[in-house]
Amino acid sequence: MLNKGTITARELASRFGVSTRTIYRDIDMLSSSGVPVYMNKGNGGGIHILENYTLNRAIFSERESKNLLMAVKTLQATQYPELDIALEKMGAIFKNASNHDWVEVDFSPWASSPNEKNKFNDIKRAMLERNVIRFEYVNGEGHRSSRLAEPEKLIFKNNAWYLVAFCRQHQEHRTFRISRLKKLDILAENFEKKVLPKPRVEEWNTAPQSLTPLKLCFKAQVINRVYDYFDDSFLIPNDDGSLTLVAEFPEDEWLYSYILSFGSSVEVIEPEYMRKIIAERIRQALQLYEL
Template sequence: MSYLQYNSGGDKKMKMNRLFEITIILLNKGSVTAKELAGRFGVSTRTIYRDIEVLSATGVPVYTNKGNGGGIHLLEDYAINRTLISAQESENLLLAIKTLQATQYPELDMVLEKMGAIFKHAADHDWVEVDFSPWGSAPNDKNKFNDIKQAMLQRQVLCFDYVNGEGHKSRRLAEPAKLLFKDNAWYLVAYCRQRQAQRTFRLSRMKNIKTLLETFMPQVLPQPQQAESKTGKQSQVSLRLRFQAKVLNRLYDYFDDSLITHNADGSFTLEAVLPEGEWLYDYILSLGSFVEVQEPEHVRQIIANRLKQAVKIYEI
């Protein structure tokens, strides 16, 4: 029986999918009975044996044994002989797929199963887990990333509360375009209907997210731009900060060790050129008495004034 004759009637796509899945099952298990396969696909054992004939005719080294311990088998090392991908490359692929799996992208469990079949050394994929929700997050925050992703794929408008860098809270309607990971945080690039322009929203500041039934046509948006100063140019400042050793971990969260100097008294000095703004002030203030701004003087005064205002709150 020829391959064309076998596919002359019925749903060709369904048969092709079944042939592919049978191969994957054999790659994973090594052997299986015709009865098991027939039960899985809802067909007769006779149909399964016809499938095996087709696989064999197309070059897949599959064979059958009868009697006790018999079944349908695949020649050992078939997957290894058919792949040109190294162990390191397969591990990189696995990591990428696990990262995508954290977004609950459809059908990735099946992809992982196929990965385990093709690269037998990567079958145990529990060595990495990716979770986009931050420490201390509420249970519903775990679905935030997935909700945004689904709205983007289905081109649905998002409605949410947002607090910007100046602390102003507002209700937004946005057309999601891109998810962006930058500087240890996730952002959503979207067309904001309130501002009638592209905006970049930090996911951690997006609350009460709702996906509307309303759909939209994607717009061509420019690349996200950094925040600008009143002069229209990026405001940069040359900083010199002295840190106590207790917060060295916080330094390494954001800065390369080439910017950090270990002092003789056990402290650390950071010298870097950074964008000046609320993020910078908030970062310095979050370290409390464990950091001292040494340069420039105007940043030192800004931090000193804010600390004085904070002390007034607690004065008795």
């Protein structure tokens, strides 16, 4: 109605599957609640709302309307069915909704193939249509295995997407990191939804881990990467433009790989034994390139 301008009671009744009497009653209720809706009789008449009126003036603030648009636009990145229609309808409610191209959400990483983006959408489609999926999976230890699974739920946690699915090989629900899911196929076979327990997370080490106090000094040229992961409260600016990070970490392979990924742009200050571990790993890497 907001998009069309003027519409008849008969058209509204047909659109919503109710009687014209119900439409007239609803119009009276809207009018009494302060919505400027009017009815004109005769040829060319009908029901219309005062020009330039938008619901956000009565219900939503400008900031709230923008937040709502952003939420729907974010969900649109999953190509969820009929969201384009929803955005079109919101364009009638919020007059500035047509200008919603200021945000784009893409779940595929940089430098990835188009199939990486399709993988997320294929999983979403398999979930909605309850299709069994087949894929190869590389777990946290680097082991590759073939799986048949019933996709149940998507989880976004710690900057990564995970799939909760019933794994037929292990006959229990498992959680898989989507970026490590390879060669995905959607099968024609359908499945019945099961009771979803608290999932076993294959990517997360559920065993308690002790934390190691760590002090790292990052050079200025890599500060942007440091801010991607750490809050200001963990960072100490230095006079030369570098940053010192003071925090506690689980000491595992990820931590060593993360430190080494900065090359000569990071120095382990403390603890001393970790300096020696990093130095030894660098020596081992150099051996690969010695002539």
